[in-house]
Amino acid sequence: MGFFTSSIGRKIVMSLTGLFLITFLIVHLGVNLLTLVSAELFNEASHFMATNPLIQAMQYVLALGFVLHISQGIILQIRNKQARPQNYAMNKPATNSSWSSRSMILTGLLILLFLILHLKDYFWVMKFGEMPAGQTDYDLVTGLFQNKLYTLIYVASFILLGFHLDHGFQSAFQSAGVNHRKYTPMIRKIGRVYSLLMALGFSLIALYFSFAN
Ligand code: HEM
Numbered sequence: 001m002g003f004f005t006s007s008i009g010r011k012i013v014m015s016l017t018g019l020f021l022i023t024f025l026i027v028h029l030g031v032n033l034l035t036l037v038s039a040e041l042f043n044e045a046s047h048f049m050a051t052n053p054l055i056q057a058m059q060y061v062l063a064l065g066f067v068l069h070i071s072q073g074i075i076l077q078i079r080n081k082q083a084r085p086q087n088y089a090m091n092k093p094a095t096n097s098s099w100s101s102r103s104m105i106l107t108g109l110l111i112l113l114f115l116i117l118h119l120k121d122y123f124w125v126m127k128f129g130e131m132p133a134g135q136t137d138y139d140l141v142t143g144l145f146q147n148k149l150y151t152l153i154y155v156a157s158f159i160l161l162g163f164h165l166d167h168g169f170q171s172a173f174q175s176a177g178v179n180h181r182k183y184t185p186m187i188r189k190i191g192r193v194y195s196l197l198m199a200l201g202f203s204l205i206a207l208y209f210s211f212a213n
Contacts, residue, residue, distance in 0.1 A: 007076070007079065010072045010075060010076050011076070011175040012175060012176065013068055013069075013072045014069060014072050014073060014076065014172075014175060015171070015172045015173075015174075015175035015176045016172075016176070017065045017066075017068045017069040017072075018069060018168050018171075018172040019172050019176075020061075020062075020065045021065055021066070021069060022165070022168075022169065022172070022194070024062055024065070025165075025198055029197075029198060029201045029202060031045050031046070031049065032141070032202070032205055033201060033205065035138060035141060035142060035205060035209070036204070036205065036208060039136065039138040042137065042138050042141070043136050043137050043138050046126075046137040046138075047137075050126065050127075066115075070108070070112060073104070073105065073108055074105070077105045098167065099163070100163040100164065100166050100167040101167045101171075103163065104164065104167060104168070107160045107161070107163050107164040108164060110157065110160050111157060111160060111161055111164060114153070114154070114157035114160075114161075117153070121144060122140070122141065122144075125140060126140070141209075142209040145205075145206050145207075145209035145210040146209075146210070148210060151206045151207065151209075151210040154202075154203075154206040155203045155206055155207065158198070158199045158202045158203045158206070159199055159203075161195075161198060161199060161202070162195045162196065162198060162199030163195075165191070165194065165195040165198055165199075166191060166192055166195040168191075169187070169188075169190070169191030169194055169195065170184070170187050170188045170191045173187050
């Protein structure tokens with residue numbers, strides 16, 4: 001127990017859950033991009049995800065991953081603030097660190113707000129709600145983007161997600177102990193490409209259905 005409540009233990013939990021969530025986002029974007037290919041294909045994939053026992057079991061792991069990642073992140077932030085209530089004047093944070101690395105708690109909490117909205121409108125409706133007669137998963141997913149404000153909130157969240165992932169990706173490897181003269185710059189580059197693909201890919205879906213109809 002002591003390990004998981006130590007600062008290094010919390011960082012390792014953040015790192016492992018972060019890597020797991022990074023993988024989830026690739027699968028999630030992959031399935032959602034099918035909306036741009038064909039409605040039938042997306043509905044089939046969505047049906048598979050909703051009925052496959054292995055995917056259903058993974059949803060509990062995913063929920064645990066999110067809960068641990070968010071709770072440990074908040075606790076780490078509070079502990080850091082308690083240890084160093086005043087920012088060092090000599091630190092010159094703007095020149096010595098990136099905006100994304102200094103704003104992980106801010107971008108993280110805003111993504112949490114997005115997630116609450118998202119789960120309410122998609123996951124909850126599909127799983128426990130009443131789908132209007134004749135409406136498919138595709139109709140629900142694409143229909144919400146008819147509302148321009150909704151699309152704007154989504155795209156703004158995806159941009160913040162991009163910044164969060166850009167720092168988070170390389171930080172996850174660092175906290176897991178990968179710190180190498182040759183590999184670390186490569187991990188940073190892969191992280192940047194990954195974050196851009198996620199932010200652009202999810203935004204493309206929202207913008208396409210907002211303007212294509
Ligand atoms: C255009 C962007 C997105 C679309 C169209 C979309 C669509 C969906 C849909 C249809 C579901 C319900 C799946 C089901 O229950 O069968 C869902 C669930 C979920 N989404 Fe998204 N999503 C988007 C972006 C995101 C992002 C950026 C995140 C994370 C930061 C995210 C996290 C989740 C989670 C955690 C669930 C619940 C777990 C699951 O059902 O797989 N989504 N999303």
